[in-house]
Amino acid sequence: MILTRNEILKRIKAGELKITPFDPKSVGPASIDLSLDKHIRIFDGQNVSIIDELIDYKSITQVVNISRGYILKPGVLVLGITKETVTLPGNVCGWINSRSRFARIGLMSHIAAPFISPGVSNKQVLEIFNAGNHPINLVPGVKLCHLVLQECKGSAIYKGKFRKQIL
Numbered sequence: 001m002i003l004t005r006n007e008i009l010k011r012i013k014a015g016e017l018k019i020t021p022f023d024p025k026s027v028g029p030a031s032i033d034l035s036l037d038k039h040i041r042i043f044d045g046q047n048v049s050i051i052d053e054l055i056d057y058k059s060i061t062q063v064v065n066i067s068r069g070y071i072l073k074p075g076v077l078v079l080g081i082t083k084e085t086v087t088l089p090g091n092v093c094g095w096i097n098s099r100s101r102f103a104r105i106g107l108m109s110h111i112a113a114p115f116i117s118p119g120v121s122n123k124q125v126l127e128i129f130n131a132g133n134h135p136i137n138l139v140p141g142v143k144l145c146h147l148v149l150q151e152c153k154g155s156a157i158y159k160g161k162f163r164k165q166i167l
Contacts, residue, residue, distance in 0.1 A: 003092070003149040004030050011092075017149070018087035018121075026143065033099070033143035034082040034124065038067045040138070041079040070138045072130045074106075080126040080138070086147065087121040090155035095148045096124055102144065106132020109145040116147070119157030 003011070005027050011017040019032060026033040041061035061079065064070065072078060088094060094116035098109040108129040116124065126145060130136050138144075 001151045002030050003151065008032060008149060011089075016089050017092060018085070020085045020087070021083070028146065031097075031146040031148045033146050034084050034086075034096070035141050036126070036138060036144045037081045037083040037123070038065060038140040039063050039081065040066055040070060040128070043077065066138060066140055069140075072107075072128065072136045072138050074130050074133050074135065077111075077127065077129045078138075080109075080128050080144070082124045082126065082145075083141065085121065085123050086116065088116065088118055088149070090119045090157050091152050093118045093150050093152050094120075095150065096126070096145050097148060099144065099146055105136065106130060106134075107136050107144075117158035117160070118152050118155065 008017070008027050009024065012019065012022065019026075019034075040063070041057070042064050043061050057079065070078070086094065096110045096114045096116065098107070102109060108131055109126055111127045111129045113127065124147075128138065128144075
């Protein structure tokens with residue numbers, strides 16, 4: 001079951017679910033808009049030919065401050081992070097999706113791994129890709145994606161590799 005606006009606000013008020021910082025205007029009919037923070041990771045151009053469990057994206061990227069914006073060229077992938085920290089209870093999971101206003105110009109704000117495990121408490125890394133044919137200026141603070149929340153049957157707490165991700 002997907003949580004609607006009233007249910008999201010009720011659970012935030014009860015402290016079951018936390019979005020920090022939180023703006024009630026960011027809650028839509030069945031999702032919460034999340035904004036881009038001021039740092040992204042850009043790929044350094046190294047070729048990676050082996051994909052295995054040991055691959056570390058940090059070894060082939062560098063952190064860049066985009067306080068003044070960042071021009072994302074067509075066909076380029078960068079990693080962003082949400083300004084908001086998302087804290088979910090053990091019985092709620094989430095899905096990050098692109099917002100349609102940006103998708104319509106070719107910006108994919110989260111392309112490959114949209115699932116957020118129950119019990120998570122961290123900022124969300126975004127896989128941002130320009131699928132259009134024109135440059136796009138990424139600006140911190142823009143509500144770039146939205147989070148759809150779904151109730152789980154049972155309860156679980158995420159304890160994986162990215163539980164304390166910061167970018």
